[in-house]
Amino acid sequence: MLNSILILEDEKNQRNLYARVLRTEGYTVFEAGSIDQARKFLKKNIQVAIIDAGLPDGDGIDFIVEIKKTSPHMEIIVFTGRASINDGIKAIKNGAFDYLIKGDVPQKLFFLVAQAMSKAVKQIQESKKNINTTGFDAIIGESAAIKKIKAIGIKVAATYANVLLLGDTGVGKDILAEAIHKASECVNEPFVAINCSALGAEVLESELFGYKAGAFTGAVKDKKGLFEEANKGTIFLDEIGDMSLLLQSKILRVLENGSFIKVGDTKTSYTNCRIIAATHVNLLEAVKNGRFREDLYYRIAAFIIYTPSLSERATDIPLLAKHYIAKLAAKMEMPVPKITTAFLNALSAYSWPGNVRELINVIERSLILSSGILTIDLLELNEENKSRNSSLLEDFELNHIKYIVEECNGNKVKAARLLGISVATLYRKLGLKY
Numbered sequence: 001m002l003n004s005i006l007i008l009e010d011e012k013n014q015r016n017l018y019a020r021v022l023r024t025e026g027y028t029v030f031e032a033g034s035i036d037q038a039r040k041f042l043k044k045n046i047q048v049a050i051i052d053a054g055l056p057d058g059d060g061i062d063f064i065v066e067i068k069k070t071s072p073h074m075e076i077i078v079f080t081g082r083a084s085i086n087d088g089i090k091a092i093k094n095g096a097f098d099y100l101i102k103g104d105v106p107q108k109l110f111f112l113v114a115q116a117m118s119k120a121v122k123q124i125q126e127s128k129k130n131i132n133t134t135g136f137d138a139i140i141g142e143s144a145a146i147k148k149i150k151a152i153g154i155k156v157a158a159t160y161a162n163v164l165l166l167g168d169t170g171v172g173k174d175i176l177a178e179a180i181h182k183a184s185e186c187v188n189e190p191f192v193a194i195n196c197s198a199l200g201a202e203v204l205e206s207e208l209f210g211y212k213a214g215a216f217t218g219a220v221k222d223k224k225g226l227f228e229e230a231n232k233g234t235i236f237l238d239e240i241g242d243m244s245l246l247l248q249s250k251i252l253r254v255l256e257n258g259s260f261i262k263v264g265d266t267k268t269s270y271t272n273c274r275i276i277a278a279t280h281v282n283l284l285e286a287v288k289n290g291r292f293r294e295d296l297y298y299r300i301a302a303f304i305i306y307t308p309s310l311s312e313r314a315t316d317i318p319l320l321a322k323h324y325i326a327k328l329a330a331k332m333e334m335p336v337p338k339i340t341t342a343f344l345n346a347l348s349a350y351s352w353p354g355n356v357r358e359l360i361n362v363i364e365r366s367l368i369l370s371s372g373i374l375t376i377d378l379l380e381l382n383e384e385n386k387s388r389n390s391s392l393l394e395d396f397e398l399n400h401i402k403y404i405v406e407e408c409n410g411n412k413v414k415a416a417r418l419l420g421i422s423v424a425t426l427y428r429k430l431g432l433k434y
């Protein structure tokens with residue numbers, strides 16, 4: 001939110017006074033009495049912080065360095081009661097906008113806040129112009145759905161908001177999460193991903209939060225968890241809907257104040273990372289059934305991006321197919337084969353229950369079997385070799401029959417002859433009465 005200020009000051013009366021006065025000036029003011037409390041505001045969209053130099057749990061001037069790492073555009077004004085010029089110099093060195101000595105007239109504070117706010121807003125606008133959208137370029141598709149997803153993704157990337165990605169398996173939630181990270185200010189910080197449904201609850205907990213040596217048999221030395229690895233960056237929690245209720249409560253704590261406890265540890269650790277979660281299950285249904293915490297749902301679902309299944313955006317199929325044919329051919333060090341229209345048509349007609357992932361697999365197999373040209377029979381061959389999904393074969397077969405009938409200008413006798421089947425069979429396969 002624009003015009004937001006954080007006041008970090010341990011003297012409550014003083015803090016309340018500043019907050020009241022600044023609110024009357026039209027600012028939204030958040031208050032913290034300690035560095036620990038202030039940390040939970042760092043992910044919020046706050047443009048200016050007013051910080052006391054001497055705080056109960058640390059040095060406010062040292063804290064500037066931490067703030068600048070997580071919120072580079074936040075402008076900081078330091079309050080020092082010590083009337084020490086050295087404090088002021090150190091604050092500026094650490095990246096503060098300016099400093100004030102307690103007892104300075106309030107007008108000086110207003111003046112500095114207004115200046116700092118306008119500098120911060122300008123910087124934020126500049127950084128939005130320079131947003132790196134290369135991650136989104138990797139998302140292929142011209143359908144209205146994909147265009148909308150990219151536009152929302154780019155917008156959300158510029159904020160610190162948590163994001164929930166919905167959609168079936170293989171629709172591209174992972175690639176979208178990475179694109180959001182790459183377009184965010186945390187681009188140079190880590191992006192870590194984990195599939196929460198692939199691991200048992202205990203292993204998942206130690207993967208997420210890490211453990212202390214001796215926490216369990218085999219824990220010979222301390223291990224960092226993914227939340228610690230992702231500090232300042234992004235953690236992608238895939239299939240969060242499958243997480244146990246106990247772990248859900250621990251994730252909620254991370255979301256509330258960045259804190260967690262490693263397995264076998266007694267002290268609290270902290271992280272400051274953006275959470276992008278994804279699921280193919282209906283989370284609201286899971287909330288109703290008591291399988292997913294409602295409070296966690298509302299925390300992770302600050303922004304929801306839904307990617308429809310591939311069959312619902314069939315116009316993207318030829319684009320994706322051509323893209324992956326070229327990409328995989330290059331990887332296999334073979335010339336890009338010619339693609340027949342029937343091949344593309346068959347791909348477009350299929351329902352793709354495994355979505356883009358399945359499309360990539362089918363293309364890879366077709367390329368391996370092809371010799372310079374991608375024809376529809378390669379798709380059939382694939383399935384015969386795999387003897388896996390008969391519906392895929394049926395879809396391709398039906399599509400092939402329709403294609404030949406069309407080529408024969410609707411002449412079914414001619415089409416049946418070309419296909420090497422009887423006219424009766426052709427009618428049956430097309431679902432027509434003979």
Ligand SMILES: Nc1ncnc2c1ncn2[C@@H]1O[C@H](COP(=O)(O)OP(=O)(O)OP(=O)(O)O)[C@@H](O)[C@H]1O
Nearest residue numbers: 138139140141168169170171172173174175356357
């Ligand atoms: N629009 C797209 N453009 C290019 N590649 C895509 C697109 N969508 C998906 N892919 C590719 O398809 C594969 C599967 O996508 P991804 O892993 O992102 O799906 P997912 O929704 O996260 O699946 P799951 O829920 O099973 O983890 C990946 O190789 C990804 O790069």
